[in-house]
Amino acid sequence: MTNAALTTENLAVTYTGNREVEAVKGVSLEFPENELTAIIGPSGCGKSTLLKSLNRLHEIQPNVEITGDVTLGGRSVYDTDEPVPELRKRIGYVPQKPTALPLSIYENVAYGLRIHGECESKAELDDRVESYLRKVNLWEEVEDRLDTPGAELSTGQIQRLCLARSLAVEPDVLLCDEVTSALDPISADQVEKTLESLKAEYTIVAVTHSMDQAKRLADEVVFLYLGELVEANDVRSFFENPQNERTREFVDGSRPVEDDDDSNSDSEPTTASVSPGR
Numbered sequence: 001m002t003n004a005a006l007t008t009e010n011l012a013v014t015y016t017g018n019r020e021v022e023a024v025k026g027v028s029l030e031f032p033e034n035e036l037t038a039i040i041g042p043s044g045c046g047k048s049t050l051l052k053s054l055n056r057l058h059e060i061q062p063n064v065e066i067t068g069d070v071t072l073g074g075r076s077v078y079d080t081d082e083p084v085p086e087l088r089k090r091i092g093y094v095p096q097k098p099t100a101l102p103l104s105i106y107e108n109v110a111y112g113l114r115i116h117g118e119c120e121s122k123a124e125l126d127d128r129v130e131s132y133l134r135k136v137n138l139w140e141e142v143e144d145r146l147d148t149p150g151a152e153l154s155t156g157q158i159q160r161l162c163l164a165r166s167l168a169v170e171p172d173v174l175l176c177d178e179v180t181s182a183l184d185p186i187s188a189d190q191v192e193k194t195l196e197s198l199k200a201e202y203t204i205v206a207v208t209h210s211m212d213q214a215k216r217l218a219d220e221v222v223f224l225y226l227g228e229l230v231e232a233n234d235v236r237s238f239f240e241n242p243q244n245e246r247t248r249e250f251v252d253g254s255r256p257v258e259d260d261d262d263s264n265s266d267s268e269p270t271t272a273s274v275s276p277g278r
């Protein structure tokens, strides 16, 4: 049985701007350690909002209210004195759009290590940079041009560079927000392979629009609909034996859920108590 690295407890997120939107409604989940949990669901169902609330990234926007809690290793990430930048070191975030810092390939990875004072010598820094570039399967492609700007890499290589940059501050958890959706199929495949290998060391939570990708990569799958948790289960059970009618319809494509705005549907969502793999 796996341990739960990260949990949400009755987590609710509401945007309170001109139009009030309950983007995430009372979601309780466990994200098991060293596994990849995919969050899927139709556009606008709250996937990114849920992901960003896991390391308080939604707080960079105004007019957002949150209730409930998120815990990492049993400790609240909200009810804590820990500075948010420290929290975000432990729970890293990789965005959809690959963006290199305006620095060399080397410095893109060394950046986090330098600002957190992680390395005592240049030799140690070199070793760490190489090890993270190896972890994301990029080292052999860039070892002879570490001083060139990161922005000169291909989009797929930049996405792997972003992953290396996230790893450089030694997170426990990686949050991946549709990290392959801006990539061509070959680059997407390379990033998928990288995520596959990173699962051994990191707890990964990945939002994806691709059910095929969730099938290939995920250990656990979470399905959201209109901000509610409908179903969460291990990947095999989720796709082969969905428990909820709405999941079944989403998985087999028998009903275009994007077009369905009827929140009074007969299909009751399974709420807070469902956890992946339980």
Ligand SMILES: Nc1ncnc2c1ncn2[C@@H]1O[C@H](COP(=O)(O)OP(=O)(O)OP(=O)(O)O)[C@@H](O)[C@H]1O
Residues within 6 Å of the ligand: 015, 017, 021, 022, 023, 041, 042, 043, 044, 045, 046, 047, 048, 049, 050, 061
């Ligand atoms: N900053 C914001 N202010 C107000 N409403 C927002 C904001 N960000 C998101 N929303 C709304 O919250 C709901 C959930 O959005 P979110 O981006 O989390 O969904 P999503 O499932 O990730 O969508 P997509 O798959 O299209 O990226 C949507 O109704 C969206 O319009």
